[in-house]
Amino acid sequence: MKLYYHPLSGHAHRARLFLSLLKIDAELIEVDLATRAHKAPDFLKLNPFGQVPVLDDNGTFIADSNAILVYLAKKTAALDWLPEDPKGAAAVQRWLSLAAGEIAYGPCAARLVTVFGARFDADEVITRAHLILQHIEAELAGRRWIAADQPTIADVALYSYIARAPEGNVDRSAYSNVNAWLKRVEALAGFVAFQKTAIGIPEAA
Structure with missing residues (x-):
């Protein structure tokens, strides 16, 4: 397998993290976002939307x-990571949708402002980030993982941008359940860290 990625993309980190948790030794191919390599014709053949990550599984391309x-x-029949029963699968899908919605428009967007210079209203996206963090904090009360009794791809999908939320000036210090959950993810066998930047505010302990 090959993974087209960028080390500062939280979306790409999700894919890289899960590959590592599954102990899949994929070739990492860095896409230079600064030179807009993701918009070049060759890359657009892999993903017409011009976004990382893209997984190449022996000619099967997944964006x-x-x-x-x-x-x-x-593919790996990792049932613990993606439950097959209707209730369990729906619980995971709910959080995947939130990762593509509230997380993308909250902590992800706040970080895009500081790390990549995106033209979002910083106050607005930081407020959105806190709203979703408050929700996740409540969901994690009395439980270890977000969607099931064991880690699932929902935890993987949420981790990266929440872990680096302080880079977008989102203070996580008030979210003890969230911070404890982050540490549990980081303790998983095969965990690989999301590259840090020096931007933003200090991370919560």
Whole structure:
């Protein structure tokens, strides 16, 4: 397998993290976003939307980070990571949708402002980030993982941008359940860290 990625993309980190958790030794191919390599004709053949990550599984190309998580879980028959029962599968899908929605428009967008210079209203996206963090904090009360009794791809999908939310000036210090959950993800066998930048505010302990 090959993974086209960028080390500062949280979407790409989701895919890289899950590959590592599954102990899949994929070739990492860095796409230079600064030179707009993701918009070059050759890359657009892999993903017409011009976004990382893209997974190449021996000629089968999967774009979109959450789609990659589902593909890998199905391909490896990793049932613990993606439950097959209707209730369990729906619980995971709910959080994948939130990762593509509230997380993307909250902590992800806040970080895009500071790390990549995106033209979002910083106050607005930081407020959105806190709203979803408050929700996740409440969901994690009395439980270890977000969608099931064990880690699933929902945890993988949420991890990266929440872990680096302080880079977008989103203070996580008030979210003890969230911070404890982050540490549990980081303790998983095969965990690989999301590259840090020096931008933003200090991370919560």
